[in-house]
Amino acid sequence: MEVSLEELKKNKLNSENLDIAIRTLNEVGYVILEEILPINLMKDIRSSLEERNNQNDEAVTLMSMPFLDPRIIDNSLAIQIIEATMGNKFFSSLPYGFNTTRRDALYGTIDGGESDTQWIHRDSGQLFPGFPIALPVSKIVVNIPLVDFTAENGCTELWPGSHLIVDPPIDVNDPYHAYHVCSEERAAALPSIRLIMPAGSVIVRDMRCWHRAMPNHTDETRTMIAIVYLHQFHNTMGDHGVFRSGIPEEMWDQMSDRVQSVYRFHSVTK
Numbered sequence: 001m002e003v004s005l006e007e008l009k010k011n012k013l014n015s016e017n018l019d020i021a022i023r024t025l026n027e028v029g030y031v032i033l034e035e036i037l038p039i040n041l042m043k044d045i046r047s048s049l050e051e052r053n054n055q056n057d058e059a060v061t062l063m064s065m066p067f068l069d070p071r072i073i074d075n076s077l078a079i080q081i082i083e084a085t086m087g088n089k090f091f092s093s094l095p096y097g098f099n100t101t102r103r104d105a106l107y108g109t110i111d112g113g114e115s116d117t118q119w120i121h122r123d124s125g126q127l128f129p130g131f132p133i134a135l136p137v138s139k140i141v142v143n144i145p146l147v148d149f150t151a152e153n154g155c156t157e158l159w160p161g162s163h164l165i166v167d168p169p170i171d172v173n174d175p176y177h178a179y180h181v182c183s184e185e186r187a188a189a190l191p192s193i194r195l196i197m198p199a200g201s202v203i204v205r206d207m208r209c210w211h212r213a214m215p216n217h218t219d220e221t222r223t224m225i226a227i228v229y230l231h232q233f234h235n236t237m238g239d240h241g242v243f244r245s246g247i248p249e250e251m252w253d254q255m256s257d258r259v260q261s262v263y264r265f266h267s268v269t270k
């Protein structure tokens, strides 16, 4: 959707546009705020990222500027939509991630092979797998393209409305379900779109949407920022400070996979 100059100046969506954004996120599974961030900021982040990747330079930490610019990690318009749909106690973690595709990039396939196209997947399943109706959104990813996203450079393919699709309960022995993978045949029967958008757009997406990265046929690296926001109920224990204590490494190393999984929110200290 287009954000007006007045909204950009005020750093706030007007109530009509906020309603449209919420409805679109709920019904379609994502909403794009077109070109709301300055191109110079996108360039700065791109070059700092390149510097970091090329030189493996520890000095260029992701926990610094320009990565932690408030327009990125505290984007008022995205936050307005997130608050309206998940309340104001949502949380996130840093550093955030990046999704990158390059010419000739290969993805692993579910059967152990390789493909130039990523498998169709959800980043998150339904809250209660097997429950017959989809519940409201509780995991949102905010993506920010650092370059223009085009069909040529492999912009994401996404299945609108797929966040509401409910599957049978997860069979943990079935990799298709365990990794939230959707079969090509099933997806082919439903309409998909490509997320074509200019650099500096901000996309707010329900993480249950089926999607995949597509082949990049250009020589330019295609990168977007990915910041995950979770509803507070995904970690209410954190509110009570119970994860503040680190588990000593020598204890951690003696714990079984199951115990480590149960205590995964703790840090491990040397």
Ligand SMILES: O=C(O)CCC(=O)C(=O)O
Pocket (backbone or CB within 6 Å): 099, 100, 101, 123, 154, 155, 156, 157, 211, 212, 213, 214
């Ligand atoms: O890079 C993209 O277009 C999508 C990336 C993605 O789906 C993922 O890594 O989960």
